[in-house]
Amino acid sequence: MLPYHTLQEAQAALGRGLTLPETIWFKYSADKPDFLLHCHNSLFLFLFYSIAPVPFLLMELSGNQKIHKHKIQPKVKRTFWEMFKCYKDVLHTFVIAVTPLQIISYPTIKWIGIRTGLSLPSGWELFWQILVYFVIEDYLGYWVHRMLHCKWAYEKIHKLHHEYSAPIGLSAPYAHWAEIIILGIPAFIGPILVPGHITTYWLWFILRQLEAIETHSGYDFPWSCTKFIPFYGGAAFHDYHHYVGEKSQSNFASVFTYCDYIYRTHKANINTSLRA
Numbered sequence: 001m002l003p004y005h006t007l008q009e010a011q012a013a014l015g016r017g018l019t020l021p022e023t024i025w026f027k028y029s030a031d032k033p034d035f036l037l038h039c040h041n042s043l044f045l046f047l048f049y050s051i052a053p054v055p056f057l058l059m060e061l062s063g064n065q066k067i068h069k070h071k072i073q074p075k076v077k078r079t080f081w082e083m084f085k086c087y088k089d090v091l092h093t094f095v096i097a098v099t100p101l102q103i104i105s106y107p108t109i110k111w112i113g114i115r116t117g118l119s120l121p122s123g124w125e126l127f128w129q130i131l132v133y134f135v136i137e138d139y140l141g142y143w144v145h146r147m148l149h150c151k152w153a154y155e156k157i158h159k160l161h162h163e164y165s166a167p168i169g170l171s172a173p174y175a176h177w178a179e180i181i182i183l184g185i186p187a188f189i190g191p192i193l194v195p196g197h198i199t200t201y202w203l204w205f206i207l208r209q210l211e212a213i214e215t216h217s218g219y220d221f222p223w224s225c226t227k228f229i230p231f232y233g234g235a236a237f238h239d240y241h242h243y244v245g246e247k248s249q250s251n252f253a254s255v256f257t258y259c260d261y262i263y264r265t266h267k268a269n270i271n272t273s274l275r276a
Contacts, residue, residue, distance in 0.1 A: 053169030133190030
């Protein structure tokens with residue numbers, strides 16, 4: 001909740017006029033408790049998970065050959081009801097794992113100094129903080145993912161996620177509730193080490209979820225803007241990991257590929273013969 005009752009008080013405290021985004025933020029957040037603003041994260045995760053995979057769902061159902069040629073594992077076809085079941089299962093996990101994790105993390109978020117007030121972060125601040133979050137999460141997530149491929153952890157926890165040997169966008173967060181919590185920890189480390197504004201915090205989790213959906217989409221488009229991101233793994237890279245399944249000891253990275261190169265677990269993207 002902002003400590004100002006009017007725009008004039010906010011401007012006086014900052015010693016300048018508010019930008020348009022800051023004015024919008026003031027009008028939206030001035031009377032909302034910080035806990036409620038923190039809980040917005042669960043709402044955004046649900047909203048973007050429900051919307052972002054829709055284009056891939058429509059591609060899967062369309063049967064359009066121009067699109068189908070970019071499918072990584074074209075022999076695997078999903079029906080609407082199969083995909084809807086995946087969606088329902090993920091929402092169940094959201095309820096029992098994601099939302100409680102967001103709620104109980106609130107004291108930590110307050111303690112480390114995630115702020116909700118004015119001023120808003122600059123574009124440059126947003127960029128470098130999000131980049132730091134991605135690098136930290138990617139490094140720690142690599143090792144957590146490798147751990148989940150140990151025999152016990154795979155059989156008890158990670159095996160559920162690998163039910164989709166040919167992943168789809170909706171299956172990105174399809175996993176055991178324990179895996180959601182375990183893999184969620186690296187995602188929190190970046191904001192803990194480099195705390196910023198609550199809007200940066202929201203944006204980080206939204207972008208991370210969108211990346212996971214794209215990586216699990218099952219489509220590899222040559223014109224995708226992610227092709228221009230250095231060391232970005234992408235769908236073809238991660239499809240190989242799912243295709244091999246339980247025996248996979250490679251392509252563990254969630255976003256970038258540098259850890260797989262450094263620790264010699266990198267394999268080529270999924271064999272193009274699967275497209276035949």
